[in-house]
Amino acid sequence: MRKSFPDKKKFRSGGSRLLMALPVLLCLTALSGCGQKIENKYDIDTGIMRMNSINTSLTETNSAKGFSVGLALPGETTFNADDISAEAALMVEFGKEDPQAVAYKNPYVRTYQASITKVMSALVCLRHIKDLQQEFTVTENSAITVEGSSKAWIYPGETLTIEDLLYGMLLPSGNDAAVAVAEATCGSVEAFVDEMNRTALEIGATGTHFVNPHGLPDERHYTTPYDIYLTMNEAMKYEEFRKIVGTVNYTPHYKDKNGAPKTQNWSVTNKYMLGETPTPDGLEILGGKTGTTNAAGYCLTMDAKKISTGEEYIATVMKAHTKDELYQNMTSMISTIR
Template identity: 45%
Template structure:
């Protein structure tokens, strides 16, 4: 069984090294300076290695910052994972609310520090009462595996599944949020600060389009993550607190996978994560591949509505094949 690792270096120290602080941030109108962020990634060496931190990452510079009137979302970007190129970037470093895209980091932490076969007993932390919150329907006392919870987290976007994962991995929501921020710092997502594992709104819970690429790119290294996000429907059985079986079917919310929108010709969706709150607007990050098996990550943040979200996503996906 894997050890649960709790990284000791703090978010404040990491963020100080990476040019900007986590503590005390209030506004969401403080984007990174392109030249500073680019210089940071090109010059920061990995510990014990000579190559720059970003030798295998896509780097945004002034030259790759783009304007396109058809992209109406607040932020959007296209990353070519194969050639390590940025094909499009609009406000990539602007701090925005991520809504349920937060769950990509929750899944990453669970896969990195947990075990898929762990039996998780749901606690009271999983009781989410906020109006409109998406749930997979688990209750205190239910027993599920970590693998089942990850499907409940990523397909129906269960905030209750996120809380159950957080409590199992770290002992509580606050402790797990600290792990999320430490992990973000480790992979260079220095414009990110998380306060919960699910993305329910808080003014101090924010990230950037570029940081979400870093998080999603890291999660794609795990085959189980790829399997989960590629699933459109998942049926399972777990036990309630009395030991009785509970049957559940969870469905994904990505319109490209449900058939409500078509991918541009020549592209195939690998999967991704949606997110919606009043403050965050409609959001989506996802992976795709072309006929040559080249892979891409695309992200749209703060589109006005669901239809507008997929209009924006299709517009930036077209930049891959145009």
């Protein structure tokens, strides 16, 4: 079965078209073959240079003329984020023709994304696979033994739908489910990671590099708050993604390795959605993704909606020192939504 991609976004900077257009190959067979390997690596300095070409200048309102259609471009230091103690943060309007970055701190700093990686994993899967009711049998590669690795508690030989695997990856943040999503989408983790990097470049996330689909630590696996915004901005355009990350509890029904029925319950890790952290008055949290490792610290990206107007904002806090600090910082930032 041939897989198809949505039209690539066209980026413009200083009047030049297709700033970063790259060829993307179609998947040639169901659940396998997702494109060519990218040999050239890239870093944050290259990313900022691409985003701020010689013909692009920042305005007093911290946006850039002609960078891209429908995307915000924050400045490089701090704006409306004096209460943020974490290393970096960014909040941007979502869904507007000319969105603005309304708060930010170090939006282009390189950070480790931990399980926020799974937003890109979900995006790649949804771009490739239209029928999420296809079944996939979990392989031995999902048996991750790294101490402290978050799990959906699925095991080799068990058969789940791809939709179930997405829930297992995004709600309990299962690294085992992320490997299964990768293999179900592209046939191998390696091919899937290549597609993650290709997709990052395509959407303009030039300060990002992936080496795995789940976010376990690796010095070559990094991103920036701005690139997380770009990724969430794309992912939230998919109704399936919005549905999954907006779910608090999910019960999959699948088959164990012997074909017998099996079920369990998965819960989201976002404390706002669990009711463990109060959501500021007038706002609704539509969903997002947490991430935590020793290297990344405590991280969260999410979509918050202003109930009175329906306006949405993508908010990200990276590398807080504690979970309490993470949610305090996020609450301080989204409380400025008026």
